[in-house]
Amino acid sequence: MEIKKVGVLGCGLMGAGIAQTAASAGFETTVREVSEELWQKGFAAIEKSLERFAAKGTITPEQQKQTRDRLFGTTSFDDLADCDIIIEAIIENLGEKQTTYRQLDAICKPETIFASNTSSLSITEMMAATSQKRQQRFIGMHFFNPVPLMKLVEVVRTILTAPDVYEDSVAFGKNLGKVPVRASDKTGFIVNRLLVPYMLDSIRALEEGVGSVVDIDNAMKLGCGYPMGPLTLGDFVGLDTTYYIAEIMFNEFREKRFAPPPLLKRMVMAGLYGRKSGRGFYDYTKDPKNPTPMNLV
Ligand code: CAA
Numbered sequence: 422m423e424i425k426k427v428g429v430l431g432c433g434l435m436g437a438g439i440a441q442t443a444a445s446a447g448f449e450t451t452v453r454e455v456s457e458e459l460w461q462k463g464f465a466a467i468e469k470s471l472e473r474f475a476a477k478g479t480i481t482p483e484q485q486k487q488t489r490d491r492l493f494g495t496t497s498f499d500d501l502a503d504c505d506i507i508i509e510a511i512i513e514n515l516g517e518k519q520t521t522y523r524q525l526d527a528i529c530k531p532e533t534i535f536a537s538n539t540s541s542l543s544i545t546e547m548m549a550a551t552s553q554k555r556q557q558r559f560i561g562m563h564f565f566n567p568v569p570l571m572k573l574v575e576v577v578r579t580i581l582t583a584p585d586v587y588e589d590s591v592a593f594g595k596n597l598g599k600v601p602v603r604a605s606d607k608t609g610f611i612v613n614r615l616l617v618p619y620m621l622d623s624i625r626a627l628e629e630g631v632g633s634v635v636d637i638d639n640a641m642k643l644g645c646g647y648p649m650g651p652l653t654l655g656d657f658v659g660l661d662t663t664y665y666i667a668e669i670m671f672n673e674f675r676e677k678r679f680a681p682p683p684l685l686k687r688m689v690m691a692g693l694y695g696r697k698s699g700r701g702f703y704d705y706t707k708d709p710k711n712p713t714p715m716n717l718v
Pocket residue numbers: 469470471473474477540564565566567569570571613648649654658
């Protein structure tokens with residue numbers, strides 16, 4: 422089946438990025454949010470990102486306009502009924518996701534592929550909320566922040582995903598301009614399986630006094646050529662999100678490397694969520710950013 426019409430559920434950071442990517446790649450894209458205000462906010466973020474690409478000359482003004490014209494915002498599930506694929510990027514709450522999929526299963530055409538952008542919840546558990554037929558058409562499509570820039574998409578299959586649906590989804594990932602990697606539905610897939618223990622270890626290193634915030638970041642940035650140090654990356658992903666993912670992975674594997682360190686928990690309890698709240702390992706309310714003063718002993 423050729424995927425032509427794309428639906429996106431949720432127009433937050435990830436949903437907006439996915440919608441922008443799909444529309445830029447030439448797909449008619451309908452984005453559903455709970456209120457018009459929310460999809461308008463997401464569309465404003467898309468516009469800002471397109472402006473950045475246009476200012477650099479990565480896209481022409483004509484491509485910018487075409488991308489805009491391919492995007493439709495809605496608050497109604499019914500507008501997604503004839504989509505070939507629906508990519509869900511709503512809140513990371515299993516119950517909410519299951520309720521949404523159940524509703525969509527009843528109104529979408531039988532061919533519609535359901536895809537979740539979850540980073541750590543079980544695709545199988547979401548899939549189980551839908552009818553037996555749909556279960557074969559259920560996959561994970563995990564994108565990376567910032568979606569318009571990051572080249573990877575993890576395409577995840579469950580034990581029930583039909584082979585042709587999986588191949589169509591991998592091909593769709595390529596048509597989005599991404600590099601798809603194949604993964605099975607094991608918590609964290611490939612990237613978070615490897616990335617989360619690394620990020621948690623960098624916090625343990627800070628707790629143990631191995632190095633300062635800046636030195637730990639510089640060590641990995643300059644010593645390994647990573648675009649960001651692990652603590653800056655934690656602030657970028659969100660420390661609340663990192664904590665949440667680590668908890669899910671620890672519950673699944675019961676391995677110490679996935680256990681969130683006490684410092685991470687305390688920072689989340691103190692409201693230090695990273696960039697989104699203004700402070701995390703660094704204080705973003707000041708320019709230039711400096712490490713947030715914290716009593717570590
Ligand atoms: N849209 C368009 N352009 C954007 C953009 C956006 N959303 N965000 C950044 N840019 C552009 C900037 O305008 C800038 O352009 P110029 O080079 O022409 O100035 C360029 O990208 C680089 O941006 P910055 O100068 O602001 O900063 P940078 O060089 O550090 O790059 C970055 C930013 C691409 C985010 C880079 O730091 C990076 O790759 N960081 C790692 C990100 C990462 O690891 N993401 C995965 C997180 S894990 C995840 O998402 C999954 C999960 O489940 C938790």
